[in-house]
Amino acid sequence: MEKFKELGLEGEILKGIEDLGFEVPSPVQEKVIPVILGEENDLVALAQTGTGKTAAFGLPLLQKLDTTVEAIQVLILSPTRELCMQIGKDLENYAKYRKDIRVACVYGGADIRRQIKQLERGVHVLVATPGRLCDLIKRGAVQIEGVRAVVLDEADEMLNMGFKEDLNFILDETPATRNTYLFSATMPREVERIAKNYLHNAKEISVGKKNQGADTVRHEYYQVRAKDGYETLHRVIDCAPDMYAIIFVRTKIDARDIARKLQKDGIDCDALHGDLSQAQRDEVMERFRGKRLKVLVATDVAARGLDVDNLTHVINYNLPEDVESYTHRSGRTGRAGREGVSVAIINSKEKGKLRRIENLLKKKFQYREVPGGEEVCRAQLLYYADKILAVEPKETLDKYQQDLFEKFISLEKEELIQKLISYEFGKLLKKYASVEDLNLSDEERHEGKRSRRESRQEESRYEFTTFSVNVGREDGFTPRDLMAIINANTPRKGIEIGGIRIFERNTKFEVDIRGIDSFMSHFRNVNFNGLPFVLSEVRDRYNSERGGRREYGGGKRNATANNKWRSENRRSDGSSRGRFGEKKKGKKRG
Numbered sequence: 001m002e003k004f005k006e007l008g009l010e011g012e013i014l015k016g017i018e019d020l021g022f023e024v025p026s027p028v029q030e031k032v033i034p035v036i037l038g039e040e041n042d043l044v045a046l047a048q049t050g051t052g053k054t055a056a057f058g059l060p061l062l063q064k065l066d067t068t069v070e071a072i073q074v075l076i077l078s079p080t081r082e083l084c085m086q087i088g089k090d091l092e093n094y095a096k097y098r099k100d101i102r103v104a105c106v107y108g109g110a111d112i113r114r115q116i117k118q119l120e121r122g123v124h125v126l127v128a129t130p131g132r133l134c135d136l137i138k139r140g141a142v143q144i145e146g147v148r149a150v151v152l153d154e155a156d157e158m159l160n161m162g163f164k165e166d167l168n169f170i171l172d173e174t175p176a177t178r179n180t181y182l183f184s185a186t187m188p189r190e191v192e193r194i195a196k197n198y199l200h201n202a203k204e205i206s207v208g209k210k211n212q213g214a215d216t217v218r219h220e221y222y223q224v225r226a227k228d229g230y231e232t233l234h235r236v237i238d239c240a241p242d243m244y245a246i247i248f249v250r251t252k253i254d255a256r257d258i259a260r261k262l263q264k265d266g267i268d269c270d271a272l273h274g275d276l277s278q279a280q281r282d283e284v285m286e287r288f289r290g291k292r293l294k295v296l297v298a299t300d301v302a303a304r305g306l307d308v309d310n311l312t313h314v315i316n317y318n319l320p321e322d323v324e325s326y327t328h329r330s331g332r333t334g335r336a337g338r339e340g341v342s343v344a345i346i347n348s349k350e351k352g353k354l355r356r357i358e359n360l361l362k363k364k365f366q367y368r369e370v371p372g373g374e375e376v377c378r379a380q381l382l383y384y385a386d387k388i389l390a391v392e393p394k395e396t397l398d399k400y401q402q403d404l405f406e407k408f409i410s411l412e413k414e415e416l417i418q419k420l421i422s423y424e425f426g427k428l429l430k431k432y433a434s435v436e437d438l439n440l441s442d443e444e445r446h447e448g449k450r451s452r453r454e455s456r457q458e459e460s461r462y463e464f465t466t467f468s469v470n471v472g473r474e475d476g477f478t479p480r481d482l483m484a485i486i487n488a489n490t491p492r493k494g495i496e497i498g499g500i501r502i503f504e505r506n507t508k509f510e511v512d513i514r515g516i517d518s519f520m521s522h523f524r525n526v527n528f529n530g531l532p533f534v535l536s537e538v539r540d541r542y543n544s545e546r547g548g549r550r551e552y553g554g555g556k557r558n559a560t561a562n563n564k565w566r567s568e569n570r571r572s573d574g575s576s577r578g579r580f581g582e583k584k585k586g587k588k589r590g
Helices: 002-006 011-019 027-038 053-064 081-094 112-120 130-138 155-160 164-173 189-198 226-238 252-264 278-289 323-330 348-361 373-390 398-408 413-431 442-447 452-459 479-489 519-523 559-568
Strands: 043-046 074-077 103-106 125-128 149-152 179-184 203-206 217-223 245-249 269-272 295-299 313-316 340-346 464-469 497-502 507-512 535-537
Touching: 002 011, 011 053, 011 081, 027 043, 027 053, 027 179, 027 203, 053 081, 053 149, 053 179, 074 164, 081 103, 081 125, 103 112, 103 130, 112 130, 125 130, 130 164, 155 164, 155 179, 155 189, 155 323, 164 189, 179 189, 217 348, 226 252, 226 340, 226 373, 245 252, 252 269, 252 295, 269 278, 313 323, 323 340, 323 348, 340 348, 373 413, 479 497, 479 507, 479 519, 519 535
Parallel strands: 043 179, 043 203, 074 125, 074 149, 103 125, 149 179, 217 340, 245 295, 245 313, 269 295, 313 340
Antiparallel strands: 464 507, 464 535, 497 507
16 A cells, blocks of 8 residues: 555545555556546646546545535546446545445436435535436536536547536536546547636646556457358357457447347357437346346447456457547557457458558557357367366255265266266267368458449448448537438438447438438438538449539539538537537637
């Protein structure tokens, strides 16, 4: 504990973390704690998930509380319900011996009336998701005018989830004299903009480099034909009997399908996706955290904010659209100094995307051959043998020993082992006795040669079409806005959305339009904040046969027309109308 004392922690807070087994501060704790305790600077901290960020900001802020003041002094914003609850639990553990400190968590999906009653009893530290906090502020149920410190935890994730307007609204409600501490795993332009607008005299701390994964994570890839993706996944799981992993897929349909196949093949798993109710989601996560599930199959959206320790692997069944998403995925393993593996299963078409991720991460992915039957069986058998050797018998078998000896007395040791293995692993050994070699030849792997049949099979997996729309970050457009517009204007419920890329002045997104006639025609009279919503089909190699680029929406507009509209709606202070057309305060610190 001496190292924590040297950082400035003392008294009951130090005693609380000693009970939790804290011995030596992590690098991010070593850098952040003295800044929050000893200086009045704002802070931008770039650190991966699982590096000890919660303790880095939580311990010094708890120590600085003045509990004689009956008001919210510390506000912590996090992207999801799960992370919000985890932060609240951690803070309560740190403050175990400070009974005068009151911590509350507010988030969506829970009874807001119960949360209001808790707030009425008085709170010093409030942990909140942005959406629920905005609701409470607008109801007059919470006051944050006296907040002394605001923490933006996983700021990049909050912006990816469409909370930009909510964050602006919340930060504008807090006093200009507050300190703001921004924590992020990656630093996209939107996070830099939040820091520039709302932080004053900010000190920058980095554990690692921008958009670079943790050094404790090993990156591997398997390159196979598209049709062999699932079989490769199955063999990778079977070849790592001690695996505890999250498998990332592109859509909720994939999550359900892959989970069902794995369950049918005898692997303990379940799916996490957007169609689950909060109660179903909580039940799945309880089983996964309790390690009653070996693997969890999830979409990026469903997995945001999950805080699960000791993952051995992250498996990318589909590569994400951008490097920030890959960084968040891979950062879920290799935490707290432990080693982890991030696996990508790709086909020839995705080789270029993998190389771009390598270049941006500044990390080389190691090529691995798909395990054959002999390799899988050896891994399973040796793991089983190690488990038997590690067992310390707790119950005496004396009363049964003679009967058992008589049963096996005629067998040699080797014969007994063979019978035991055949009984326990007969099905596995039979299945993998003569399986196909799924590895590509060197020529196929390096030159990317693919048959027309394979191309058609790969493209038919999703049947996504890529579209572009003429609004972007500059117009306050978010993924939440896109989903709302699609849901409001298309006839089919539960439409599948693929990748979403929001740029400064336009947005590209993928959508499965099967079962929807004349998809673009449904957006003829749609507007976003007064700007006609112009939808264009992107002509690329995924959908070039559909006939090129067509535009629908509130009349065809070119870039000049868009710029004219933006100029007319841009105010002298550089801000623009918000998501729903309301005027944003645009308050800046300093």
